[in-house]
Amino acid sequence: xxxxxxxxxxxxxxxxxxxxxNIDRMQRxxxxxxxxxxxxxxxxxxxxxxxRQLAAGAHGITVSTLxxxxxxxxxxxxxxLYAVAIAPAKFDHAMRLSRxxxxxxxxxxxxxxxxxxxxxxxxNGLCHEVFIEVDTDHHRSGxxxxxxxxxxxxxxxxxxxxxxxxxxxxxTHAGGSYSLNTPExxxxxxxxxxxxxxxxANRLRAAGHACEVVSVGSTPTALSAKTLAGVxxxxxxxxVFFDLVMAGVGVCTQDDIALTVLCSVIGHQPQAGWIITDxxxxxxxxxxxxxxxxxxxxxxxxxxxxxRAIAQLQFGEANQEHGVLQWTGDPATDITRRFPVxxxxxxxxxxxxxxxxxxQAYHVLPQAGGExxxxxxxxxx
Amino acid sequence: xxxxxxxxxxxxxxxxxxxxxNIDRMQRxxxxxxxxxxxxxxxxxxxxxxxRQLAAGAHGITVSTLxxxxxxxxxxxxxxLYAVAIAPAKFDHAMRLSRxxxxxxxxxxxxxxxxxxxxxxxxNGLCHEVFIEVDTDHHRSGxxxxxxxxxxxxxxxxxxxxxxxxxxxxxTHAGGSYSLNTPExxxxxxxxxxxxxxxxANRLRAAGHACEVVSVGSTPTALSAKTLAGVxxxxxxxxVFFDLVMAGVGVCTQDDIALTVLCSVIGHQPQAGWIITDxxxxxxxxxxxxxxxxxxxxxxxxxxxxxRAIAQLQFGEANQEHGVLQWTGDPATDITRRFPVxxxxxxxxxxxxxxxxxxQAYHVLPQAGGExxxxxxxxxx
Numbered sequence: 001x002x003x004x005x006x007x008x009x010x011x012x013x014x015x016x017x018x019x020x021x022n023i024d025r026m027q028r029x030x031x032x033x034x035x036x037x038x039x040x041x042x043x044x045x046x047x048x049x050x051x052r053q054l055a056a057g058a059h060g061i062t063v064s065t066l067x068x069x070x071x072x073x074x075x076x077x078x079x080x081l082y083a084v085a086i087a088p089a090k091f092d093h094a095m096r097l098s099r100x101x102x103x104x105x106x107x108x109x110x111x112x113x114x115x116x117x118x119x120x121x122x123x124n125g126l127c128h129e130v131f132i133e134v135d136t137d138h139h140r141s142g143x144x145x146x147x148x149x150x151x152x153x154x155x156x157x158x159x160x161x162x163x164x165x166x167x168x169x170x171x172t173h174a175g176g177s178y179s180l181n182t183p184e185x186x187x188x189x190x191x192x193x194x195x196x197x198x199x200x201a202n203r204l205r206a207a208g209h210a211c212e213v214v215s216v217g218s219t220p221t222a223l224s225a226k227t228l229a230g231v232x233x234x235x236x237x238x239x240v241f242f243d244l245v246m247a248g249v250g251v252c253t254q255d256d257i258a259l260t261v262l263c264s265v266i267g268h269q270p271q272a273g274w275i276i277t278d279x280x281x282x283x284x285x286x287x288x289x290x291x292x293x294x295x296x297x298x299x300x301x302x303x304x305x306x307x308r309a310i311a312q313l314q315f316g317e318a319n320q321e322h323g324v325l326q327w328t329g330d331p332a333t334d335i336t337r338r339f340p341v342x343x344x345x346x347x348x349x350x351x352x353x354x355x356x357x358x359x360q361a362y363h364v365l366p367q368a369g370g371e372x373x374x375x376x377x378x379x380x381x
Numbered sequence: 382x383x384x385x386x387x388x389x390x391x392x393x394x395x396x397x398x399x400x401x402x403n404i405d406r407m408q409r410x411x412x413x414x415x416x417x418x419x420x421x422x423x424x425x426x427x428x429x430x431x432x433r434q435l436a437a438g439a440h441g442i443t444v445s446t447l448x449x450x451x452x453x454x455x456x457x458x459x460x461x462l463y464a465v466a467i468a469p470a471k472f473d474h475a476m477r478l479s480r481x482x483x484x485x486x487x488x489x490x491x492x493x494x495x496x497x498x499x500x501x502x503x504x505n506g507l508c509h510e511v512f513i514e515v516d517t518d519h520h521r522s523g524x525x526x527x528x529x530x531x532x533x534x535x536x537x538x539x540x541x542x543x544x545x546x547x548x549x550x551x552x553t554h555a556g557g558s559y560s561l562n563t564p565e566x567x568x569x570x571x572x573x574x575x576x577x578x579x580x581x582a583n584r585l586r587a588a589g590h591a592c593e594v595v596s597v598g599s600t601p602t603a604l605s606a607k608t609l610a611g612v613x614x615x616x617x618x619x620x621v622f623f624d625l626v627m628a629g630v631g632v633c634t635q636d637d638i639a640l641t642v643l644c645s646v647i648g649h650q651p652q653a654g655w656i657i658t659d660x661x662x663x664x665x666x667x668x669x670x671x672x673x674x675x676x677x678x679x680x681x682x683x684x685x686x687x688x689r690a691i692a693q694l695q696f697g698e699a700n701q702e703h704g705v706l707q708w709t710g711d712p713a714t715d716i717t718r719r720f721p722v723x724x725x726x727x728x729x730x731x732x733x734x735x736x737x738x739x740x741q742a743y744h745v746l747p748q749a750g751g752e753x754x755x756x757x758x759x760x761x762x
Contacts, residue, residue, distance in 0.1 A: 008447070008470050010762060042701055064663075064702040066389070084702050087645035087659055088723040089389050109648045112722040133648075140703055141648045141657045175700065264468035267490045267514075267522045276522045278468055282445075283762075286667035286735060319556065320423055320734060321445040321465050322521055341493045342469040353701060354667060358738070360761040379760075380741040381391060381664075 003371075004305055004344055007363075009264045010283035012355070013346065014362040014375070015307075018258035019240060020052065026222065026239050027056040033228045038062050038081060038215070040237030043353045046362060047075035048375040049240060060103075062235045066093045067381050073102050081105040081215070083171065083235065085113065085133060085141060091120040098126055105168055109133040109142050111149070114156035118165040122158075128165040130157055131215065132204075136196035137176035137189065145200035151207045169213025170204065172197040173235070177220035181250050181294065186224035193221050198230035223251040241352035244301055248293035259355065260303060260346035262363070263323065268336045273327040275339050279347055281318040287354035299323065300347035300355075307346055315347060323347070384752075385686055385725055388744075390645040391664035393736070394727065395743040395756070396688075399639035400621060401433065407603065407620050408437040414609045419443050419462060419596070421618030424734045427743060428456035429756040430621060441484075443616045447474045448762050454483050462486040462596070464552065464616065466494065466514060466522060472501040479507055486549055490514040490523050492530070495537035499546040503539075509546040511538055512596065513585075517577035518557035518570065526581035532588045550594025551585065553578040554616070558601035562631050562675065567605035574602050579611035604632040622733035625682055629674035640736065641684060641727035643744070644704065649717045654708040656720050660728055662699040668735035680704065681728035681736075688727055696728060704728070 004013075030037035039053045042064035050061060050072065060079030063069050069080045078101050086094065086106045097104050106128055108114045114130070121128045132153050135142030143150045157165045174193035180186050193216050201211045216228070217235035228234065241259045242252040263279030281299065290297040302313040302325055312329030325345075327335050339345070349355035356362075357379060364373040385394075411418040420434045423445035431442060431453065441460030444450050450461045459482050467475065467487045478485050487509055489495045495511070502509045513534050516523030524531045538546045555574035561567050574597050582592045597609070598616035609615065622640045623633040644660030662680065671678040683694040683706055693710030706726075708716050720726070730736035737743075738760060745754040 006470055008474060008762065009468065084659065085647040085657065085722075087390065087647050089387055089645060093389060110717070110722050112717075113647075116723075135650070138653075140698075140700060140705060141650065264470060266466040266468050266494075269516070269522065272519075276466065278465065281668075281735070282738060286669070287662075288667070288669075317521075319521060324521060336491070336493075341466075341491050342497075354662070357663060358760075379739075381389065 004262060007262065009262050009344070010279040011262050011363050012359040012361070013260045013262050014364045015258045016364050017367045018256060019049070020367060022239055022242060022256060022258060023053055023056045026236060027058065029223065030234055031057065033225065035228050035231055036233040038233050038235050039240065040064070040083070040235050041068060041072065043237040043240055044356065044377065045071070045379065046375050046377040047072065050075070050077065053240065065381050066090055066097065067378070069097050069102060069104065071378050073097065073100060079103045081131070083107055083173070085109050086117065088116050091117060094128065095124055095126060105129045105131055107131050107133050107171065108153060111152050111156045114153045114165065118156065118158040121164040122160050125163055127159060127163055129168045130165050131169050131171045131213065132167065134170050134172040134197050134200040136172045136193045137174045139176040142172060145196045145203060150200055150203060154204050154207065154209045167204070167209050167211065169211055169215060170197055170200045171215035174216070174218050174221045177218050178245065178249060180220065181248060183224065183250065186220050186249070186251070187226055190221035190225035194225060194228055194231055201230070219246060220249050220251050238352050241356070243352040244297045244348055244350045245289040245293065248290055248295060254301070254309070254348065257348050259352050260307065260348050261300070261355065262344060262346050265339050265341055265343040265345065267341065270336055273331070273335065275313065275325040275327060275335055277323040277325060277345060278321060279323045280321045282320050283358060284318060284323070284347060284349060285351065285354035285358050287351040289350040297350060300349050303346040303348060305344040305346060385643060388643065390643050390725070391660040392643050392744050393740040393742070394641045394643050395745045396639045397745050398748045399637060400430070401748060403620055403623060403637060403639060404434055404437045407617060408439065410604065411615055412438065414606065416609050416612055417614040419614050419616050420621065421445070421464070421616050422449060422453065424618040424621055425737065425758065426452070426760065427756050427758040428453065431456070431458065434621065443618070446762050447471055447478065448759070450478050450483060450485065452759050454478065454481060460484045462512070464488055464554070466490050467498065469497050472498060475509065476505055476507060486510045486512055488512050488514050488552065489534060492533050492537045495534045495546065499537065499539040502545040503541050506544055508540055508544055510549045511546050512550050512552045512594065513548065515551045515553040515578050515581040517553045517574045518555045520557040523553060526577045526584060531581060531584060535585050535588065535590045548585070548590050548592065550592055550596060551578055551581045552596035555597070555599050555602045558599050559626065559630060560673070561601065562629060564605065564631065567601050567630070567632070568607055571602035571606035575606060575609055575612055582611070600627060601630050601632050619733050622737070624733040625678045625729055625731045626670040626674065629671055629676060635682070635690070635729065638729050640733050641688065641729050642681070642736065644726050644728060646720050646722055646724040646726065648722065651717055654712070654716065656694065656706040656708060656716055658704040658706060658726060659702060660704045661702045663701050664739055665699060665704070665728060665730060666732065666735035666739050668732040670731040678731060681730050684727040684729060686725040686727060
């Protein structure tokens with residue numbers, strides 16, 4: 001066990017062994033299904049993590065902001081999908097990335113964006129590579145496979161002399177899978193995501209459009225698909241760390257969760273059975289993603305310094321820099337002695353993407369043991 | 382109106398005029414009540430903002446992390462209260478700040494912390510200045526005024542030859558005020574906060590302890606107190622920007638709220654009446670602080686680019702980089718034309734501290750008009 005005593009808390013701990021296990025599990029699955037894998041790096045925003053995903057066999061990355069593209073280009077990665085429909089004010093930024101050597105794919109889901117992006121490419125002498133976003137589960141954005149708009153958007157992507165915007169493929173994200181929790185429902189959602197996205201590609205092909213790439217994915221569907229016929233690539237993000245929400249969905253166990261927030265006990269309210277820590281919502285995020293699941297973990301699952309759950313402590317309240325843990329064990333327990341000021345606890349997060357985003361670095365428990373390493377992460381846009 | 386078109390979104394807009402109005406209002410009130418004012422800078426984490434609070438008449442600052450103390454020392458501010466009970470692993474950091482010239486006040490609420498801090502001061506040849514945290518509303522941490530523990534903690538603060546830890550005062554934070562919403566209840570909570578904290582100071586004095594400072598505060602109570610007899614200083618943080626939660630509490634109007642998140646429309650689901658923007662929970666935070674208030678604003682109140690509310694748009698769902706706005710107006714409205722791809726919207730936040738923390742800078746609409754300025758903010762611990 002690496003020494004944690006003496007560290008200034010709160011801080012974000014990353015268990016490298018668990019992370020590597022998660023990376024290997026997903027990559028093996030994708031290899032078995034015969035698809036390319038393009039991890040979504042919005043979860044980690046950390047080159048050290050992403051290098052391990054690529055080393056395991058991933059091809060390219062998915063980003064949620066152009067800032068991520070900037071940062072990962074600087075880290076030497078140049079095959080990048082920006083998987084949020086692009087707003088016109090970002091066209092110039094995308095162009096700078098392309099000119100800096102990024103093989104960048106953009107996303108549109110409207111005729112307006114397709115027209116404007118085509119004009120931007122023509123006017124600036126480059127060809128934007130584009131996916132059309134397909135809606136396969138009615139949970140957010142994209143175009144339904146049977147909507148005539150799909151072909152209209154494809155038709156609005158124009159090139160002239162190799163300049164403009166070119167249709168490269170279709171992509172979908174079955175985010176609705178996050179609300180499921182049985183293997184059967186997850187497999188059905190994965191099949192729905194696959195079938196509808198392939199249908200969209202086939203309709204475009206039938207209308208005369210090349211559509212090389214069929215990109216699907218979310219962590220739950222990627223881990224539940226039985227077959228991915230017609231799909232060329234899969235994306236997933238949170239699997240790299242996993243979290244309590246994913247454990248509630250049923251695609252990992254608590255023992256797979258690689259992230260915890262290390263905190264210190266700073267006080268008590270013995271009459272109320274409260275233990276006060278220095279991990280509030282600033283350290284955990286305000287994400288209460290397990291609230292709608294079978295087990296609501298409050299602001300996270302409380303563990304001791306070695307990572308073992310302490311079932312009698314519930315993390316129900318958080319202020320900015322204060323966590324309030326409720327003791328639910330034997331009322332005769334002297335909580336000021338059992339959890340004295342300065343004692344270390346670890347909190348497993350509801351949502352790894354949200355909790356990570358509150359921190360500027362991962363403090364890594366190395367696979368090989370020994371001292372903690374510090375891996376920087378970035379934020380912003 | 383400063384030009385917003387062409388900006389890459391999402392970004393955090395700060396209306397300087399509103400902020401200055403909020404600063405002046407609070408400082409006038411504190412001057413009128415005859416108390417010193419020590420703003421809590423955890424809200425802004427921005428030297429440009431804090432300089433304006435000090436210029437208006439504030440004395441010193443309150444911080445929620447030692448990182449804030451580091452950063453504000455670097456900005457030339459050296460009268461600092463760290464208003465979270467200190468954990469032993471942070472003693473050395475506090476000592477470095479003191480040695481670097483900070484007049485630093487620390488907080489304890491246990492005999493254990495008082496003893497350890499005294500020993501640390503003695504062993505290292507410095508005298509830590511200390512407040513004891515008093516609990517006046519049973520909402521979080523601190524010691525009740527009539528708890529014998531109060532005098533025990535004071536007695537555990539020891540100096541030897543001017544080294545150790547010295548009791549400087551008492552402080553309380555009536556965070557329970559956030560759940561109130563009538564002037565009468567707020568005034569009563571402010572009086573309770575005042576009376577109980579003064580009682581704690583008087584009990585300590587009666588037990589032979591000097592207790593120079595009596596520090597109280599929260600934005601709602603600071604703006605609701607009728608008298609502050611016996612109080613020497615008040616603290617408040619979120620008043621500097623205000624937010625929808627504070628408007629719901631009733632201590633500001635929506636027109637006082639100085640922060641909005643500027644975002645772009647990136648897509649639509651016309652059948653569902655959804656407008657998709659690029660401000661998701663990463664830009665807004667996951668804070669849903671108005672959920673328990675009379676009006677639940679979802680992830681924030683939607684305004685047009687000039688800041689006028691659009692009552693027919695509700696911000697009910699957010700993914701990491703997607704906001705989903707529900708159109709509740711005339712179903713015959715073509716939302717793809719009324720809010721086309723690229724249109725700018727501004728979202729007023731539930732909780733200014735949480736939303737600000739998601740951003741690395743404020744984009745300031747200057748009082749004098751003209752181009753946006755950029756004020757950096759920091760995060761982390």
